[in-house]
Amino acid sequence: MGAVLLNSLGLFVIILIGYLTKRFNVLRKADGSIISKIVVNVTLPAAIIVNLQALEVKNQLLLLIVAGVSLNVVVILIGHVLSKKQEREEQEFLMYGVSGYNIGNFAIPFVQSFMPQAIPILSFFDIGNSIMLAGGSNVVIEGLTGSNEERPSTKKVLSRLGHSVPFLCYLIMLFLRMLDVELPAAFFQLAQPIANANTFLSMFMIGLFLELRLPRKDLVLVGRILAIKYGAGLLLGLSFLLLPLPSMIKIVLCLVSVGPITTFGVINSVAAGMRAEVVGFTSSLSFLISLALMTSLLLFL
Numbered sequence: 001m002g003a004v005l006l007n008s009l010g011l012f013v014i015i016l017i018g019y020l021t022k023r024f025n026v027l028r029k030a031d032g033s034i035i036s037k038i039v040v041n042v043t044l045p046a047a048i049i050v051n052l053q054a055l056e057v058k059n060q061l062l063l064l065i066v067a068g069v070s071l072n073v074v075v076i077l078i079g080h081v082l083s084k085k086q087e088r089e090e091q092e093f094l095m096y097g098v099s100g101y102n103i104g105n106f107a108i109p110f111v112q113s114f115m116p117q118a119i120p121i122l123s124f125f126d127i128g129n130s131i132m133l134a135g136g137s138n139v140v141i142e143g144l145t146g147s148n149e150e151r152p153s154t155k156k157v158l159s160r161l162g163h164s165v166p167f168l169c170y171l172i173m174l175f176l177r178m179l180d181v182e183l184p185a186a187f188f189q190l191a192q193p194i195a196n197a198n199t200f201l202s203m204f205m206i207g208l209f210l211e212l213r214l215p216r217k218d219l220v221l222v223g224r225i226l227a228i229k230y231g232a233g234l235l236l237g238l239s240f241l242l243l244p245l246p247s248m249i250k251i252v253l254c255l256v257s258v259g260p261i262t263t264f265g266v267i268n269s270v271a272a273g274m275r276a277e278v279v280g281f282t283s284s285l286s287f288l289i290s291l292a293l294m295t296s297l298l299l300f301l
Contacts, residue, residue: 008295018207032208043198051119052173068128092272100262109202134160214281260286
């Protein structure tokens, strides 16, 4: 228990350092975009490659790809049912807020610091999740809300996936491991220091992006969004515990269920007409809540 709390405290301190460097004008929020590009295109792919080097491809893991798609649809439907009485902008904000699982920027850095042996499980789940984040969720949400916005075509979804370095690393490593191809040990030794930097840079980036100021009149909306998101997440987590699954898969599914709002959720909510400051504050608060909830789950699972 002490090790989990200390590790989690370390992650929080990194987020706090990132936030304070922005508050004291050492760095700017815009610098977070540069770090984000480094994480997505360099350190996260390295972490994926290193942690999948000894992957054994099993049917249960392949089913996690399907779970990554289907669970996105489930939470979108929950958001739709619970937001029917809201205006369209708020309804789409809620549905984008609860949909998607923040794997690359949060779950992988978090799990990497606690139990790196769970990264393969996260990776398979994120293959399906990435399909939804690349446009699948837009199609479902806009279909449910009757939005007139142009829906992403299959070509556009495939183009987004084809330009996603982490997604391509998932597929390449999956393909290599299915063929039982072994890459040279020196290759992984070179990638290891880069992979080790992923947790720090990801958490530091979150600190730079934190926005903790919001007019009081919007707090009720933010509270409702977060209550539905984490209420649904905890219920899903409880249902996973009751399923006849390996314990590691149960733990991973529980953790991702209470993860923070995704970057795509933020972008799509603003595109749907929700005010950027409300979306930014909600997203920032979700990172802090998720850190506390995921730590608590690790303590008790």
